[in-house]
Amino acid sequence: MTESVGTENFVDIDQVKVGKELQASQRVNGVWPKLRVQHVSKSFQSKDRNFYVLEDINLEIQQGEFVCIVGPSGCGKTTLLNIVAGLEKADSGDVWADDHKINGAGTDRVVIFQEAALFPWLNVVKNVEFGLKLKGFNGKERRNIAIEYLKMVHLSKFQHAQVHELSGGMKQRVAIARALAMNPEMLLMDEPFSALDAQTRWILHYELQNIWLKTRKTILFVTHNIREAVCLADRIIILSTAPGKIKKEFLVELPRPRDDNDVNVAGYSTRIMKELKAEINKVMKCEMDADSCVECDIKCTTEGPAKTDIGGGI
Ligand SMILES: Nc1ncnc2c1ncn2[C@@H]1O[C@H](COP(=O)(O)OP(=O)(O)OP(=O)(O)O)[C@@H](O)[C@H]1O
Ligand SMILES: [Mg+2]
Numbered sequence: 163m164t165e166s167v168g169t170e171n172f173v174d175i176d177q178v179k180v181g182k183e184l185q186a187s188q189r190v191n192g193v194w195p196k197l198r199v200q201h202v203s204k205s206f207q208s209k210d211r212n213f214y215v216l217e218d219i220n221l222e223i224q225q226g227e228f229v230c231i232v233g234p235s236g237c238g239k240t241t242l243l244n245i246v247a248g249l250e251k252a253d254s255g256d257v258w259a260d261d262h263k264i265n266g267a268g269t270d271r272v273v274i275f276q277e278a279a280l281f282p283w284l285n286v287v288k289n290v291e292f293g294l295k296l297k298g299f300n301g302k303e304r305r306n307i308a309i310e311y312l313k314m315v316h317l318s319k320f321q322h323a324q325v326h327e328l329s330g331g332m333k334q335r336v337a338i339a340r341a342l343a344m345n346p347e348m349l350l351m352d353e354p355f356s357a358l359d360a361q362t363r364w365i366l367h368y369e370l371q372n373i374w375l376k377t378r379k380t381i382l383f384v385t386h387n388i389r390e391a392v393c394l395a396d397r398i399i400i401l402s403t404a405p406g407k408i409k410k411e412f413l414v415e416l417p418r419p420r421d422d423n424d425v426n427v428a429g430y431s432t433r434i435m436k437e438l439k440a441e442i443n444k445v446m447k448c449e450m451d452a453d454s455c456v457e458c459d460i461k462c463t464t465e466g467p468a469k470t471d472i473g474g475g476i
Contacts, residue, residue: 195222199246233441247271273352280333311342400441
């Protein structure tokens with residue numbers, strides 16, 4: 163089903179068997195995968211037509227796996243993440259977390275967005291403590307847990323700082339500490355580092371890898387940036403566009419922590435970029451030539467084209 167980029171054993175994703183017939187064998191030692199997305203499709207109603215964003219997405223993520231989703235802008239990455247988070251409802255198909263069907267948001271799945279979305283009226287440590295009150299921890303317990311996770315992101319010295327005193331990278335680290343403090347089963351990250359400069363991103367790639375090595379949280383991470391995905395992921399899933407379908411998967415078998423500038427990371431990235439080129443061209447053609455809409459069935463002219471971020475990513 164999956165290609166290991168270090169070898170040549172491509173297997174066509176279309177051949178992957180999914181659905182009920184495989185459910186019994188999907189349990190490993192009696193344990194369900196942490197996440198199962200089964201036959202998920204999603205469309206949005208635009209002015210005069212139904213716009214299909216995701217089509218028959220099937221995906222499994224095992225406990226402790228770090229999976230990145232990459233694909234051209236507008237292919238439905240955020241929509242898929244939102245469906246997994248329970249913030250958006252699929253038209254058809256199901257999403258399962260362990261053995262229960264996801265019907266809405268839950269504290270077992272915490273989302274980290276592109277903007278850190280901290281509470282500006284609370285200082286750093288109180289931001290991290292915030293959700294713990296709802297979980298029933300007393301004041302002392304909340305503070306201890308918050309400090310533990312602030313130490314993990316190397317921000318304990320800034321516990322009393324105000325949000326406006328932090329850099330963009332520090333804010334994202336607080337958001338990660340706040341998410342981890344909730345001890346979720348799964349972290350869902352939607353381009354959390356895309357607004358940061360290259361050097362800060364590099365530092366956060368390193369920190370996130372170390373956090374993952376310590377906590378072994380299951381992580382689903384959306385990015386445009388292939389090198390970021392190679393740096394972070396156990397497995398990279400490539401979505402095609404209009405409608406979004408899983409086009410291919412890659413295993414990244416490199417030791418951690420990985421460096422963005424490592425020659426092997428660059429090699430993997432080049433290989434995956436080649437896979438994505440056809441998809442990027444499809445989006446570009448659609449943006450530049452309204453007539454191509456018939457071919458790719460993407461909304462182009464009525465509400466503005468989908469964006470395509472080629473620089474630094476895809
Ligand atoms: N609530 C909505 N109503 C109508 N259309 C929507 C809605 N949400 C998303 N879309 C459309 O669905 C498509 C997929 O959007 P989505 O945000 O999932 O893409 P994406 O892959 O995350 O893109 P990007 O990489 O730019 O973040 C886009 O064309 C978008 O315009
Ligand atoms: Mg998005």
